[in-house]
Amino acid sequence: MSCHISSVGMGRFGKRPEGLIELAAEAANLALEGVGRKTVDLLVVGSMFAQGLHGREALLPRLAGRLGVESASGLRVDSSSGTGGMAFHTAVLALESGRFERALVVAVEKMTDRSTAEITRDLAASLHSSEVAAGATMPGLASIVVQRYLQKFGLTTEVCDLATVHARSMAAANPNAHFQKSVTAAEVAASRPVALPLRLLHCSAISDGATAVVVERGTGPATVLGLGQGFDALRLVDREDLSSFVATRLAARRAYEAARLTRKEIDFVEVHDAFSPFGMIHIEDLGICGPGESPMWFEKGWAARDGRVPVNPSGGVVGRGHPVAASGLAEVAEVALQLRGEAGQHAIAKSPRVGLAHAMSGIASHNFVTILGRSGS
Amino acid sequence: MTAPETIELARCGSCQARFLPGDGPCPRCGSADCGVYAASALGKVLAATELHYPASGWHSPHRLALVEVADAVRILAILEGTLPAPGAVVEVRSDGAVYRARTEPSR
Numbered sequence: 001m002s003c004h005i006s007s008v009g010m011g012r013f014g015k016r017p018e019g020l021i022e023l024a025a026e027a028a029n030l031a032l033e034g035v036g037r038k039t040v041d042l043l044v045v046g047s048m049f050a051q052g053l054h055g056r057e058a059l060l061p062r063l064a065g066r067l068g069v070e071s072a073s074g075l076r077v078d079s080s081s082g083t084g085g086m087a088f089h090t091a092v093l094a095l096e097s098g099r100f101e102r103a104l105v106v107a108v109e110k111m112t113d114r115s116t117a118e119i120t121r122d123l124a125a126s127l128h129s130s131e132v133a134a135g136a137t138m139p140g141l142a143s144i145v146v147q148r149y150l151q152k153f154g155l156t157t158e159v160c161d162l163a164t165v166h167a168r169s170m171a172a173a174n175p176n177a178h179f180q181k182s183v184t185a186a187e188v189a190a191s192r193p194v195a196l197p198l199r200l201l202h203c204s205a206i207s208d209g210a211t212a213v214v215v216e217r218g219t220g221p222a223t224v225l226g227l228g229q230g231f232d233a234l235r236l237v238d239r240e241d242l243s244s245f246v247a248t249r250l251a252a253r254r255a256y257e258a259a260r261l262t263r264k265e266i267d268f269v270e271v272h273d274a275f276s277p278f279g280m281i282h283i284e285d286l287g288i289c290g291p292g293e294s295p296m297w298f299e300k301g302w303a304a305r306d307g308r309v310p311v312n313p314s315g316g317v318v319g320r321g322h323p324v325a326a327s328g329l330a331e332v333a334e335v336a337l338q339l340r341g342e343a344g345q346h347a348i349a350k351s352p353r354v355g356l357a358h359a360m361s362g363i364a365s366h367n368f369v370t371i372l373g374r375s376g377s
Numbered sequence: 378m379t380a381p382e383t384i385e386l387a388r389c390g391s392c393q394a395r396f397l398p399g400d401g402p403c404p405r406c407g408s409a410d411c412g413v414y415a416a417s418a419l420g421k422v423l424a425a426t427e428l429h430y431p432a433s434g435w436h437s438p439h440r441l442a443l444v445e446v447a448d449a450v451r452i453l454a455i456l457e458g459t460l461p462a463p464g465a466v467v468e469v470r471s472d473g474a475v476y477r478a479r480t481e482p483s484r
Binding site for chain 1: 452
């Protein structure tokens with residue numbers, strides 16, 4: 001049974017005065033208005049911090065009441081930073097079961113009202129308990145991954161700077177992105193150290209924001225062609241190779257098989273670059289280029305809007321901002337906007353037929369790949 | 378002369394994988410048939426970093442290293458001392474729930 005994204009709703013990502021429910025409702029109402037407020041019979045909501053930081057245990061009924069969709073069934077999902085990807089997959093699987101006709105998927109996070117140390121501690125909850133016990137943080141472990149990647153291919157940190165320059169350049173054309181200004185490689189290299197080689201401008205920001213999509217039975221420009229998930233060892237020391245993410249490779253292989261497509265038929269991608277050099281690893285793991293080749297894509301402009309395979313035309317996680325649960329759904333939403341011809345200033349140069357969204361949980365312990373396109377692509 | 382320092386590593390009785398003991402089964406094949414053995418506590422730093430923004434409850438400077446010990450087993454250790462370059466030899470010890478690595482081994 002086919003299903004497609006019929007509407008996308010996004011507010012601006014960044015530092016917002018609104019609370020969690022208001023942010024979620026803003027995106028959800030935009031998505032519902034896009035389908036003329038037709039009845040939805042399933043509400044899927046994802047948020048990583050709603051319970052811990054905000055005490056919003058009853059997120060689903062609160063949001064259902066706020067939106068006037070109390071007649072729908074409800075599901076809540078959590079897969080840390082991959083929550084948005086999981087929320088979308090959950091809705092599609094429910095529709096494909098034949099039990100539902102139209103789903104509203106909402107992913108939301110409110111983060112800027114908390115201290116960096118609190119957010120850092122709570123984000124580390126997606127790591128292995130032994131890593132948390134050692135005081136590891138997401139940037140700390142990401143630094144180790146990036147060092148291993150650079151070592152393996154004999155690269156210097158300048159390639160990481162170029163990945164950030166690309167992300168911020170893309171975001172500057174996206175009115176909903178947290179960051180509206182481009183940066184130079186020199187500015188990235190001069191930014192404050194976070195966990196070297198990672199500096200502040202290599203790392204995603206703490207952001208507020210929400211994304212919503214309506215997904216329903218049938219076909220359209222943004223039809224679901226294939227889904228795939230993959231796990232990897234949660235404890236980094238149990239992984240044989242840190243220069244590549246098994247969870248992405250597995251998820252991509254399954255999604256390509258489900259879509260009966262190869263990587264060569266992917267016109268553009270949205271990947272989960274929580275740290276800008278992760279974007280390089282992701283496009284290699286998706287097969288867009290070979291191992292160690294991705295820096296060339298950022299150097300030569302092949303990842304740009306008019307490049308061979310545009311990467312993160314929304315600005316990605318580093319440029320768009322990172323309300324953690326919302327990011328995975330924002331990746332899916334961006335692919336839908338591009339395919340539906342609704343991306344406005346951040347539209348890629350060529351009219352695309354097939355796009356791929358990639359979401360990552362923690363340090364790539366559970367990843368999601370979604371392939372959307374015109375039915376029959 | 379004192380005996381060389383050792384740490385405990387785990388070996389899977391089913392697939393023979395060597396790994397860091399933890400709270401679960403063999404990370405490669407899932408077998409619960411695992412035992413421990415003693416190995417040298419000296420290891421090679423694969424990567425190391427200083428966390429300039431530690432999580433709440435931790436203080437700067439907080440340094441971590443990925444260390445490879447015998448049988449290519451890897452350990453995430455809290456670093457004591459200066460930040461070593463990749464390839465440096467460190468001595469690892471188990472300390473309750475964590476591992477610590479000294480950048481200047483005692484021998």
